[in-house]
Amino acid sequence: MTTTAIPPVTAPDSARPRERRGRGGRLRPAYVFLSPWILGVVLLTLAPMAVSLYLSFTDYNLFDAPKWVGLRNYTDMFTADPRYWRSVGTTLLYVVVAVPLKLALALGVALLLRSTRRAKGFYRSAFYAPSLLGASMSIALVWRALYNDGGTVDDVLSSIGIHTGGWVADPHLAVFVVALLSAWQFGAPMVIFLAGLQQIPSDLYEAAALDGAGQWRRFVSVTLPMLSPVLFFNLVLETIQSFQVFTPAFAISGGKGGPADSTMFYTLYLYERGFSASHMGYASAMAWILLLAIGAVTLVLFKTSRSWVFYANEGA
Secondary structure (H helix, E strand, O other): OOOOOOOOOOOOOOHHHHHHHHHHHHHHHHHHHHHHHHHHHHHHHHHHHHHHHHHOOEEOOOOOOOEEOOOHHHHHHHHOOHHHHHHHHHHHHHHHHHHHHHHHHHHHHHHHHHHOOOOHHHHHHHHHHHHHHOOOHHHHHHHHHHHOOOOHHHHHHHHOOOOOOOOOOOOOOHHHHHHHHHHHOOHHHHHHHHHHHHOOOHHHHHHHHHOOOOHHHHHHHHHHHHHHHHHHHHHHHHHHHHHOOOHHHHHHHOOOOOOOOOOOOHHHHHHHHHHHOOOHHHHHHHHHHHHHHHHHHHHHHHHHHHHOOOOOOOOO
């Protein structure tokens, strides 16, 4: 007895376009709900970036039509503007000081809160409260009054024989006033550190204690490796934000970057060139260099993270 193979039944070709049309019809509501976000990205982010990129190659004073000058803004920036390089140095100094200090304070307070038994919610709220204020002008002005000549900090230091004449007026100390203000608002990374600490298994600490490891050894061998992904996350975020610092520097320096350009941060100099000196083309070029620099620093952090960031599921 012979059997004949039955060919597979395939859907008619007319059903496939109908299926594609049905899939497209199901996606239309998604695009409708996403349309405000898409319009926002296009109109408020991509379009201004494109205009800024064009203006960076022009001479534009906000009043007359832009005049194409090619790479002149970039060459002047790197070869004929010493204040630009001072702003770069000031910003790098701020990043190197503020980011480690802020992360160290956030991690230290998170460790203390993890071991706190009573009123933990109150302490969390109290330490997080400064971050709710953000980089507001009012807080920066209060901070300037504290560190100014005759301010609270100057009076306290003078009472113990340290006479500074006010940190704000000292070119060597003014940048540290801004760094301390940033470090004081460590609430956001503290909460992230606290969440990461709660995810570390207690079995690891018990095993380390049985092996005779002290508190410092447990911190170095258990806490830091297990917390390294969270530490890396906070490091990237805080580094990017530090390169863009503006409001505290503007308030503490009175908008002029003084004394002696010691608080002339990159963004503050960009603002001065664009809106005070009406060199918007030059300011646009500075903005794009800042974007590329932040991207390069972030890329370096990601590349180097492979040697010190530990993920618990890597060995699985």
